[in-house]
Amino acid sequence: MPILQTRNLKKNFGETQALRGVSFDVEPGEIFGLIGPDGAGKTTTLRLLVGVLDPDGGGVEIDGISVADDADRVRERVGYMPQHFSLYRDLSVEENLNFFADMYFVGKKERAGRIEELYAFSRLKPFAKRPAGKLSGGMQKKLALSCGMIHTPKLLFLDEPTTGVDPVSRRELWDILYRFADRGVGMVVCTPYMDEAERCHRIGLMHEGRFLTVDSPAAVVSGHDENVFELAGADRDAVEKALEEVGEVNDLYPFGDLIHIAASVRMDHSKIIECTLNKNGIAFESVEKVRPSFEDVFMAKIRKLS
Numbered sequence: 001m002p003i004l005q006t007r008n009l010k011k012n013f014g015e016t017q018a019l020r021g022v023s024f025d026v027e028p029g030e031i032f033g034l035i036g037p038d039g040a041g042k043t044t045t046l047r048l049l050v051g052v053l054d055p056d057g058g059g060v061e062i063d064g065i066s067v068a069d070d071a072d073r074v075r076e077r078v079g080y081m082p083q084h085f086s087l088y089r090d091l092s093v094e095e096n097l098n099f100f101a102d103m104y105f106v107g108k109k110e111r112a113g114r115i116e117e118l119y120a121f122s123r124l125k126p127f128a129k130r131p132a133g134k135l136s137g138g139m140q141k142k143l144a145l146s147c148g149m150i151h152t153p154k155l156l157f158l159d160e161p162t163t164g165v166d167p168v169s170r171r172e173l174w175d176i177l178y179r180f181a182d183r184g185v186g187m188v189v190c191t192p193y194m195d196e197a198e199r200c201h202r203i204g205l206m207h208e209g210r211f212l213t214v215d216s217p218a219a220v221v222s223g224h225d226e227n228v229f230e231l232a233g234a235d236r237d238a239v240e241k242a243l244e245e246v247g248e249v250n251d252l253y254p255f256g257d258l259i260h261i262a263a264s265v266r267m268d269h270s271k272i273i274e275c276t277l278n279k280n281g282i283a284f285e286s287v288e289k290v291r292p293s294f295e296d297v298f299m300a301k302i303r304k305l306s
Contacts, residue, residue, distance in 0.1 A: 003028050003063055003155050003186040004049070010057035011044055011209075018044045020210040021058065026186045028154065031177060034190045035197045035294065036206030042190040043083065044209075046159050049188065050080050063154055076104075079148035083159040083190075085140050089133030093124050093143055096132055097150060104151035118146040121176050138169025145176060155186045162191065174199050194294040205298055212301040217294070224292045226250060226300055229269050231259040233285025234277070242280040248272060251303055255295070262300060 002025035011019040019041050026032045034042040047053040049060055051071045060067040062074045087096050097118065101111045119125035122142040127135065132143055141161060148156060158177075162170040174196075177187060181201075189200065197203045198217045205212040205220070213220055231239065236252070236259055243249045248267040253260055261273065273287050 001064065002026055004032075004188065005061040006049065006058070007060075008058035009045065009048055009055050009060065011048060011053065012056050018209050019048070019055075020208070022204075022209070022211060023058075024204055024211070024214055026155070026188060028184045028186050029181050030202065031181055031187045031189060031200045033197055033200035033203040034188060034206055035192075035194060035200075035203050036298075037192055039208075040206040041209040042192075042206055043159055045206075046157050046188065046190055050078060050157055051075075076151070077154045079151070079153035079156045081141075081144050081148045081156070081158045081161055083163065085132075085144060087132050087140070087144055087147060090131055092129050092131055093135070094128040096143060096147055100147040100150045106151055114150060114152070118149060121179060122146050136169075138165045138172070141165055141169065141173055142176070145173065149180065149185075153185065155188075156180065158187065158189045160190055160192065162193070162196065194298060197294045205294075205301065207298075207302055207305070212298070212305075220297055221292055221294070224297050224300065225265065226262045226292070226296075227265050227267055227269075228290055228292045228296050229261040229263065229273055229287055230255065230290045231261060231273075231284055231287045232257075234259060234282055238280070238282050239277070239284075242276050242282055246272060246276060251299060253299060255293075260290075260296060262296065 004026040007023050009019050009022040022045055024032065034045060036042055044053070048055050051067045051074065063077050065073050067074050088099065091099065097115050106114060124139060124142055124146065127139065132140065135143060145161065162173055181187060200217060202214065202216050203220065204214045236254065239259060240252050243252060243261065248264040249261060250264065251262040269287060269289050277284055
């Protein structure tokens, strides 16, 4: 049975439709990613799931319990890690953990073992006496995650947990999440980072309050029906002008310092891309067909909506 069941969630803020009917389930031990840019509806969805906001339509059940009907019972079963650091900066790591243990009525006998277990996950024990406000960004995230897990929830909600942390801390946070998942904890992770989609078991690509697709990361990429070419060392405006008359080209957009060209699967890069560039005298370093990224998939699905 899914630990989370969400059906046709809707939310309006005045005339703005923040959510337009979002539905998905999460199984125990599954990491479900809400993936999308700022304003896609990820945080609104999360706030509805934890009961901070009331939906204008649809419903949420956690462990078979309606969030709308019995929020207190639901609260015992979930943990929540907000986007911004919200712990007590003047309290030490240890004091924050004990404070949240009190908030969740974790007994004294269970508490000591639970805190030691979380120290083992987070490697924060050497910093137990350090004020939370003096921790690095990565350690603050680990502490927030530990406080959200102090009562052993069945379901964990994380709002952009890796925003603002260095690459090493980012990897360590995901390692901790995998270990929680191995113990049967279900998770919903919001992130604007498309590359984090591959770290989830299933994802929902979000845009303007709705899902563009819901599936495993591998299925989302394998179902992409375009060729993607990566162009280096060329002027984007010149390339765009040269390709605007090429029918097989569907889109062109920056990809870091590179240019990605989305085209029909019938398009051959050597005969069309290079010939077009050479014909127009456009200098470039290289052009090659590449495996579509989640950003490429996202761009294609948005294009098909218009």
